[in-house]
Amino acid sequence: MCATVAACLFTGCVDTIILPDDKTVDEDFWQTKEDVASMVNGAYAALASNDVLSRFIVWGDFRSDELLRTSSADISTTTTALDEIAAVNMQTTNQYAEWASLYTVINRCNIVLERAEEVMTIDPNYTLGDYQVDRSQMLALRALCYFYLVRNFRDVPYITEAYMNSSKDTQVAQSAPEFVVDNCIADLEEAAKTAIAARSYSVSAWRRVGWLTDDGINAILADIYLWRASVKHSAADYQQCISYCDKVIASKRSQHVRGRNEVVEKDYPLADGDEMYYELFFEQNAEESIFEIQSRDNSAFNQYYYKYKGFAGNAGEGWLKAANMFGSAATSITSIGSYVFVNNDLRFYAACYVPSDGEESYHVRKLISNNPVQTKTLTAQREDVSAVSNRNYNVYRLTDVMLMKAEAQVQLVDTAWSSEDQAAALREAFNLVQAVNTRSIYQDNLTDSMKWASFRSYSKQQFEELVMQERLREFCFEGRRWYDLLRYNYRHVEGVDYNRTMAQIIDAGEQLVANSDDMLTLMTRSRGSEASGVKAKMQNEAYLYMPVPNRDIIVCPLLRQNPAYKDSKEYEKTY
Numbered sequence: 373m374c375a376t377v378a379a380c381l382f383t384g385c386v387d388t389i390i391l392p393d394d395k396t397v398d399e400d401f402w403q404t405k406e407d408v409a410s411m412v413n414g415a416y417a418a419l420a421s422n423d424v425l426s427r428f429i430v431w432g433d434f435r436s437d438e439l440l441r442t443s444s445a446d447i448s449t450t451t452t453a454l455d456e457i458a459a460v461n462m463q464t465t466n467q468y469a470e471w472a473s474l475y476t477v478i479n480r481c482n483i484v485l486e487r488a489e490e491v492m493t494i495d496p497n498y499t500l501g502d503y504q505v506d507r508s509q510m511l512a513l514r515a516l517c518y519f520y521l522v523r524n525f526r527d528v529p530y531i532t533e534a535y536m537n538s539s540k541d542t543q544v545a546q547s548a549p550e551f552v553v554d555n556c557i558a559d560l561e562e563a564a565k566t567a568i569a570a571r572s573y574s575v576s577a578w579r580r581v582g583w584l585t586d587d588g589i590n591a592i593l594a595d596i597y598l599w600r601a602s603v604k605h606s607a608a609d610y611q612q613c614i615s616y617c618d619k620v621i622a623s624k625r626s627q628h629v630r631g632r633n634e635v636v637e638k639d640y641p642l643a644d645g646d647e648m649y650y651e652l653f654f655e656q657n658a659e660e661s662i663f664e665i666q667s668r669d670n671s672a673f674n675q676y677y678y679k680y681k682g683f684a685g686n687a688g689e690g691w692l693k694a695a696n697m698f699g700s701a702a703t704s705i706t707s708i709g710s711y712v713f714v715n716n717d718l719r720f721y722a723a724c725y726v727p728s729d730g731e732e733s734y735h736v737r738k739l740i741s742n743n744p745v746q747t748k749t750l751t752a753q754r755e756d757v758s759a760v761s762n763r764n765y766n767v768y769r770l771t772d773v774m775l776m777k778a779e780a781q782v783q784l785v786d787t788a789w790s791s792e793d794q795a796a797a798l799r800e801a802f803n804l805v806q807a808v809n810t811r812s813i814y815q816d817n818l819t820d821s822m823k824w825a826s827f828r829s830y831s832k833q834q835f836e837e838l839v840m841q842e843r844l845r846e847f848c849f850e851g852r853r854w855y856d857l858l859r860y861n862y863r864h865v866e867g868v869d870y871n872r873t874m875a876q877i878i879d880a881g882e883q884l885v886a887n888s889d890d891m892l893t894l895m896t897r898s899r900g901s902e903a904s905g906v907k908a909k910m911q912n913e914a915y916l917y918m919p920v921p922n923r924d925i926i927v928c929p930l931l932r933q934n935p936a937y938k939d940s941k942e943y944e945k946t947y
Contacts, residue, residue: 402490404491464925518530557600567584598610598779610780782836858916
């Protein structure tokens with residue numbers, strides 16, 4: 373019996389993780405509108421699983437400069453796996469080198485896409501419009517999962533056929549990332565044609581951001597185009613990113629209802645800094661949110677950021693802590709240096725706790741605290757945390773789209789332009805960064821917010837780093853930083869071949885592209901004395917990605933291991 377999703381998909385073995393419940397493959401199941409709805413909801417529920425959210429935390433943040441492992445945690449398979457990642461010494465059996473949970477979501481999407489249409493001929497209540505909306509969401513959700521897989525494994529099997537029983541035997545090799553990304557874009561653009569309009573819901577309706585509406589689909593498209601533009605150095609893709617960002621921004625503006633104390637309508641419908649934490653991370657499904665995973669199980673946040681043994685356990689810390697650069701602040705925005713925040717930024721006080729006696733360094737506050745940050749004060753202790761079972765995972769929000777647009781705008785600036793034209797284009801990007809930054813500055817210190825006069829002499833590369841720095845401030849611990857660093861890396865290297873898998877490149881006797889030293893310096897800046905050793909190991913593109921799950925390689929001969937990792941004894945294929 374196979375133990376992972378890939379094993380099921382590739383060998384036909386029975387697996388309770390990937391195979392749907394018996395009723396979903398029964399011909400009698402697909403009879404009503406409600407049957408389809410239960411499967412659509414099941415796909416979203418699978419995305420909200422602890423397995424998925426745990427990987428989003430580790431993949432998106434722990435591999436970056438944001439998080440470190442707490443040294444007090446008991447030695448376990450989890451701490452060993454985290455230590456392997458930190459030391460760039462990952463084994464192919466590492467628990468985070470698993471793609472099963474995302475392929476479970478993908479398979480559920482594929483089942484709906486394969487079976488839902490026939491329900492229209494059986495249940496008159498299931499209309500063409502209902503089917504189109506369901507199809508749109510499943511295409512988009514599948515694309516989002518593949519986008520995560522490509523950014524973490526690079527070369528992945530691309531499967532669009534539903535797997536519903538153990539008799540199916542489908543051997544599937546990995547596809548080159550360009551092929552997967554192109555198909556994701558095609559699916560998303562198809563999904564956008566019949567997507568639910570977010571503005572058709574009231575601001576208080578959770579489905580406005582809990583389902584993939586047109587805003588969510590356009591945000592994913594903007595993100596994928598930004599990614600592909602960074603890899604391929606493509607001006608056309610940067611422009612596509614901007615176009616989709618503009619669609620989301622325009623939609624958000626059209627949905628905005630002016631608040632009671634809002635004298636002048638905002639350029640961007642963002643919560644004020646003293647309300648942001650409450651709206652985004654406590655009340656949730658905020659006006660500025662775009663897509664949130666509606667979580668009923670907060671154990672991932674609790675275990676990684678609060679108590680790794682859970683609230684019933686006696687562990688006083690989570691598996692992960694914030695890097696020290698989050699624990700202190702600069703005095704002004706132009707003197708950030710090695711800091712992340714200025715001391716008048718409310719996000720500084722929302723990000724971390726000051727360590728109490730017996731605790732090490734700074735602990736993440738942002739995603740686990742039950743108390744909103746409304747004043748410029750630090751919470752010294754962590755007593756305001758209690759068991760929370762429904763903390764959502766925010767995949768996209770408006771500030772993300774604004775800063776994606778700014779990043780693309782900076783990259784479109786041509787250094788051959790006149791200084792006036794460069795300045796005008798960079799000013800457009802700066803205005804977006806400024807809008808995100810200023811809303812979080814403590815009201816008594818608005819004079820310390822970003823001003824064009826302080827940055828107008830910055831070069832294109834300095835503006836690129838300014839956008840990245842603002843993204844770090846805005847999204848710390850939200851699973852975005854590693855992908856920001858990867859885009860930065862790709863923009864600063866040449867010769868990446870995205871049309872071939874790494875195995876194909878190695879088979880041809882060619883070398884993989886070396887990584888950017890500037891990116892590695894950023895990635896390792898929280899590692900102290902270990903930084904130089906980690907940088908030395910991160911030789912080329914292969915080290916940016918996870919190993920292929922070892923047990924999947926054992927059962928599927930078509931899979932090829934990432935060349936950065938040693939193969940197990942059971943797998944002796946070399947290349």
